[in-house]
Amino acid sequence: MDFSSKLLExxxxxxxxxxxxxxxxxxxxxxHLLKQPTDHTKYLSExxxxxxxxxxxxxxxxxxxxxxxxxxxxxxxxxxxxxxxVEDIRDVMAIESTAQFKGLYHVLGGKISPIExxxxxxxxxxxxxxxxxxxxxxxxxxxxxxTMEGDTTNFYIYKQIEKFDITTSTIARGIAVGDELExxxxxxxxxxxxxxxxxxxxxxx
Amino acid sequence: MDFSSKLLExxxxxxxxxxxxxxxxxxxxxxHLLKQPTDHTKYLSExxxxxxxxxxxxxxxxxxxxxxxxxxxxxxxxxxxxxxxVEDIRDVMAIESTAQFKGLYHVLGGKISPIExxxxxxxxxxxxxxxxxxxxxxxxxxxxxxTMEGDTTNFYIYKQIEKFDITTSTIARGIAVGDELExxxxxxxxxxxxxxxxxxxxxxx
Numbered sequence: 368m369d370f371s372s373k374l375l376e377x378x379x380x381x382x383x384x385x386x387x388x389x390x391x392x393x394x395x396x397x398x399h400l401l402k403q404p405t406d407h408t409k410y411l412s413e414x415x416x417x418x419x420x421x422x423x424x425x426x427x428x429x430x431x432x433x434x435x436x437x438x439x440x441x442x443x444x445x446x447x448x449x450x451x452x453v454e455d456i457r458d459v460m461a462i463e464s465t466a467q468f469k470g471l472y473h474v475l476g477g478k479i480s481p482i483e484x485x486x487x488x489x490x491x492x493x494x495x496x497x498x499x500x501x502x503x504x505x506x507x508x509x510x511x512x513x514t515m516e517g518d519t520t521n522f523y524i525y526k527q528i529e530k531f532d533i534t535t536s537t538i539a540r541g542i543a544v545g546d547e548l549e550x551x552x553x554x555x556x557x558x559x560x561x562x563x564x565x566x567x568x569x570x571x572x
Numbered sequence: 573m574d575f576s577s578k579l580l581e582x583x584x585x586x587x588x589x590x591x592x593x594x595x596x597x598x599x600x601x602x603x604h605l606l607k608q609p610t611d612h613t614k615y616l617s618e619x620x621x622x623x624x625x626x627x628x629x630x631x632x633x634x635x636x637x638x639x640x641x642x643x644x645x646x647x648x649x650x651x652x653x654x655x656x657x658v659e660d661i662r663d664v665m666a667i668e669s670t671a672q673f674k675g676l677y678h679v680l681g682g683k684i685s686p687i688e689x690x691x692x693x694x695x696x697x698x699x700x701x702x703x704x705x706x707x708x709x710x711x712x713x714x715x716x717x718x719t720m721e722g723d724t725t726n727f728y729i730y731k732q733i734e735k736f737d738i739t740t741s742t743i744a745r746g747i748a749v750g751d752e753l754e755x756x757x758x759x760x761x762x763x764x765x766x767x768x769x770x771x772x773x774x775x776x777x
Contacts, residue, residue, distance in 0.1 A: 368665060368669075369668060371630075371635055371642050371643060372623075372627055372637055372638045373638055374619075374622055374627050375623055378620055378622070378623040381616040381619040381620070382616065382619075384612065384616075385605075386601070388601075395591070396591070396593075397620070398661065399591050400590075400623075400624055401623070405625065408620050409621065410586055411617075412620050414579075414585075415605065415613050415616065416614065418583040418602060418606070419605055419606060422577060422579050422606065425576075431580055433578055433579055437576050438576060439576070456576065457599065460573060463574060
């Protein structure tokens with residue numbers, strides 16, 4: 368693309384470095400900002416700079432937080448003996464929105480992925496092992512996505528904690544509520560049969 | 573969405589004010605920035621602020637430019653007697669990339685759209701009429717998109733300049749080069765038959 372303005376070109380280049388945003392979309396977004404009042408761009412820039420410079424991660428669960436301990440870890444009503452292991456803040460938000468989990472979280476910050484150069488040392492795994500070792504955790508729920516990387520990460524952690532006296536579980540995989548059986552993929556349907564639950568339990572749920 | 577951090581929530585809200593970007597996409601973009609070096613966010617914010625605060629529009633054609641007169645209007649090899657009327661900078665970039673046009677542009681900055689509250693007074697129409705009135709323009713090419721708004725804008729301008737001794741034209745509409753006839757919409761195909769051109773002319777192009 369041949370720009371008539373270096374300033375515009377520079378802005379488009381920076382915006383198009385964001386994932387999933389190409390040059391055309393970036394140009395559309397920047398032209399939108401140019402049509403809006405100056406304040407819009409000012410607030411956007413300031414908000415991005417502030418979150419990047421000032422955001423903290425909770426000392427205990429490593430979730431994104433404005434305080435040293437996040438609101439969930441600080442909440443005396445949550446049960447610190449049950450810890451749910453997740454990849455990032457989006458998973459915490461998704462589980463919190465169900466209002467079904469009353470324990471604490473442990474945010475790994477990613478999954479083990481040799482292709483992307485992410486090893487166990489890049490994730491918050493050591494601090495999880497320490498938590499388990501200290502005896503404060505009684506049950507660990509693995510809630511990583513069921514991909515190759517997720518399974519690898521689960522297994523890596525499991526191997527390190529199996530020597531401790533702790534219950535481990537993983538979230539149930541199966542047919543989504545409301546889904547038709549005939550359209551489900553074979554792996555999911557297969558797992559939902561193998562891991563079937565007592566009928567009495569399902570009607571309580 | 574329930575955020576664990578006000579800073580994060582604020583940034584996501586600002587990003588999701590951009591057109592076509594929802595809360596989920598905004599969260600993904602902000603989390604991406606948090607994983608990148610601080611410099612990335614700094615350069616992005618600075619580039620946006622700079623383009624918003626310092627960008628100019630060319631005094632003559634109203635295209636986005638870093639200088640008072642844009643590079644196209646300054647170029648002595650371009651023919652100032654032929655002016656192509658376009659909506660915004662993206663159209664200028666698209667036509668320039670064909671290398672088929674050697675005249676100058678006139679960027680309206682939008683189309684007449686009562687629904688969006690855009691009237692003739694919000695566009696660079698008066699300066700176009702002045703240009704035509706001064707006699708420096710011999711041919712005006714309408715290159716607005718062929719929508720209701722585009723046609724209205726074309727007609728509005730045409731009505732004001734028809735009293736002057738000037739040639740007007742509009743870019744050819746028809747079947748795109750390489751397209752199959754059977755998949756073309758009826759309006760386009762109809763126009764391409766009505767506005768057929770001599771065969772000799774087509775093999776020259």
